[in-house]
Amino acid sequence: MVTANRIPVKKTEVAANVTVITQEEIEKGGFTRLSDVLRKNNVEMGESSFATYPILNGDDRVLVLIDGRKMNWSHLTVSGNDHAINIDSLSTKNIERIEIVRGPGSSLYGSDAVGGVINIITRKAETTSTSIASEFGNWGLRRYSLTTEGKTNGIGYFITAEQKKRDSFEYKDAKTGTTKTFADSQIDQKLITLRLDKELGEGRALSLQVDHTEDQQGFGAALNSGAVSYPGGYEDLSSNNIALTYSWKQNTEAENFFRVYRNASEGTTYNSLLKSDGISPYSYDLNAKGAEWQQSWKLNENQTLLGGANWRQEHLDDEDSLNRSVSTKSVFLENRWKLPSKWTLSVGTRYDDQSIVGDNTTSRLAINREINENTNIYASWGQSVRNPTIAQLFSNTSYWIGNPNLKPETGSTITVGMNTKFKGGTKLQASLYSSQLKNALDWRWDGITQYFNVDREKRQGLDLNFTHKLSPQWDLSAGYAYTKIKRKTDGASSYTNDINNSQPNGYHLGVQYNQDKWNADLTMRSATGRSLEGYTSKSYLTLDMVVNYQLNSSTRIYAKGYNLTNEAYELAHVWYDAGSYPMPGRSFYVGVEHRM
Numbered sequence: 001m002v003t004a005n006r007i008p009v010k011k012t013e014v015a016a017n018v019t020v021i022t023q024e025e026i027e028k029g030g031f032t033r034l035s036d037v038l039r040k041n042n043v044e045m046g047e048s049s050f051a052t053y054p055i056l057n058g059d060d061r062v063l064v065l066i067d068g069r070k071m072n073w074s075h076l077t078v079s080g081n082d083h084a085i086n087i088d089s090l091s092t093k094n095i096e097r098i099e100i101v102r103g104p105g106s107s108l109y110g111s112d113a114v115g116g117v118i119n120i121i122t123r124k125a126e127t128t129s130t131s132i133a134s135e136f137g138n139w140g141l142r143r144y145s146l147t148t149e150g151k152t153n154g155i156g157y158f159i160t161a162e163q164k165k166r167d168s169f170e171y172k173d174a175k176t177g178t179t180k181t182f183a184d185s186q187i188d189q190k191l192i193t194l195r196l197d198k199e200l201g202e203g204r205a206l207s208l209q210v211d212h213t214e215d216q217q218g219f220g221a222a223l224n225s226g227a228v229s230y231p232g233g234y235e236d237l238s239s240n241n242i243a244l245t246y247s248w249k250q251n252t253e254a255e256n257f258f259r260v261y262r263n264a265s266e267g268t269t270y271n272s273l274l275k276s277d278g279i280s281p282y283s284y285d286l287n288a289k290g291a292e293w294q295q296s297w298k299l300n301e302n303q304t305l306l307g308g309a310n311w312r313q314e315h316l317d318d319e320d321s322l323n324r325s326v327s328t329k330s331v332f333l334e335n336r337w338k339l340p341s342k343w344t345l346s347v348g349t350r351y352d353d354q355s356i357v358g359d360n361t362t363s364r365l366a367i368n369r370e371i372n373e374n375t376n377i378y379a380s381w382g383q384s385v386r387n388p389t390i391a392q393l394f395s396n397t398s399y400w401i402g403n404p405n406l407k408p409e410t411g412s413t414i415t416v417g418m419n420t421k422f423k424g425g426t427k428l429q430a431s432l433y434s435s436q437l438k439n440a441l442d443w444r445w446d447g448i449t450q451y452f453n454v455d456r457e458k459r460q461g462l463d464l465n466f467t468h469k470l471s472p473q474w475d476l477s478a479g480y481a482y483t484k485i486k487r488k489t490d491g492a493s494s495y496t497n498d499i500n501n502s503q504p505n506g507y508h509l510g511v512q513y514n515q516d517k518w519n520a521d522l523t524m525r526s527a528t529g530r531s532l533e534g535y536t537s538k539s540y541l542t543l544d545m546v547v548n549y550q551l552n553s554s555t556r557i558y559a560k561g562y563n564l565t566n567e568a569y570e571l572a573h574v575w576y577d578a579g580s581y582p583m584p585g586r587s588f589y590v591g592v593e594h595r596m
Helices: 023-028 034-040 390-394
Strands: 017-022 044-047 052-055 062-066 095-102 116-122 129-137 141-152 155-166 170-172 179-181 187-201 204-218 234-248 256-274 281-300 303-317 323-339 343-354 358-372 375-386 409-421 427-445 449-469 474-488 505-515 518-528 540-550 555-562 587-595
Touching: 017 023, 023 034, 023 095, 034 044, 034 052, 034 095, 034 518, 034 540, 052 062, 303 390, 323 390, 375 427
Parallel strands: 062 116
Antiparallel strands: 017 095, 044 052, 095 116, 129 141, 129 587, 141 155, 155 187, 170 179, 187 204, 204 234, 234 256, 256 281, 281 303, 303 323, 323 343, 343 358, 358 375, 375 409, 409 427, 427 449, 449 474, 474 505, 505 518, 518 540, 540 555, 555 587
């Protein structure tokens, strides 16, 4: 069952391109970074020296949820990107599964769900156990983690704690072929998560979730003429998130809930970005508080109605030119009908009223045909919206100038696709999409950062994924993604290709081996057709590998290797010339995990 439409249904009943990643897949892969989990499952990633963020349908405007709760910040917490989230600031140890839905989700989830939605569902306590792990590798990497779960006095607890340190990484210089160090790219990160669950009977439950993150990482930022932009630069970041959810079930499978939450993030960047006085380090203090309600009604055997309301207030204080709040009130409603011959139709709409830019409405229409228990075809049309941020509207410093006349991004996407499973277990997933975006938000640097609306933006693409069982021991997976992005600014007579498109043609090939105590995985990733204005090469090819060996029922050892081809390539272009964000070179890691 998947929850792409907020209502749990079979995968063959979902009118969307959906990928589900299980806890077992994460553990077998020895993944310690969420970005590596997503890459392994053919999700395109953007990556700089200090942040990694997902890209769906060629778009980095992706909404990231934890148990349905928004984690994105509408602010420049990822330098050069004021809507992305650093996905590697989230833990992998407490994940039950990850659901990835490509295509706009604004009618259900509101602003930011333009390219798609990634919902991370966390684990509840299932048994009483404790496990410890450690990992070591290139550039002085050392990682230690603790996971413990159990139940006491009827309350289930699941706790994770992790510390990771790494020195500045090395990369292969695209021009000279020599290995260099990306100065001031070190990592020092601490992650703590806590989940408490209390079953109240009759389908009712209470859940408390707490997340704490500390990051003291380098901020050399980007390379400029071969040297980092900010020598000696570093960041001191922290976040504290808490959510309390009361849930209940009535006569449907959907979880009805009421949730209150507060997210807080603060950070200071030293020896780099400065306040308007040109002396003081740049800092920010963000907090968001909100309340969410969701309710489903099974009107009859063939019709389910889902509705809800949300209130969220964000406040930003950068101790310079901004000390403002913005609040959003929302209501949404979606009706799902089961029609004859295993057709299903979903129609939904959402109304948002934002205190600064005003109100907007987004809708969606999706139809699905379950041909049999293994195959479905679908078509959908959905709208998206993304509101300008407080900083984009009102910044007034020596480095950033806001534009109070900015308009929200609005757009729509049409998607058609199919999923099927052949005899022998072979699976094929395919989708085509076409999207139009009006008033896309962007920025330019002309001695100072200025924000503006792009007149038009359009995207077309294809996504293919294939898995096949070669034998009881061997499995094969392959994927291809095509993305075309064009923009037209005000006054321009025609569209131009987006030079920032990091994957016009993306390829993925994986081979998995399982035998007795051994488990291994080799993954190839490649891209072609890239612009030499944005990147140092038109194409790249990398290989990643992981090998696991189960010593006994309690202990597992593993070895991992990334970028085995030692490729010189980049996955993001924001500042300066091509090659300003080189990816790490070849690296190896070994680890052990022991269940006590």
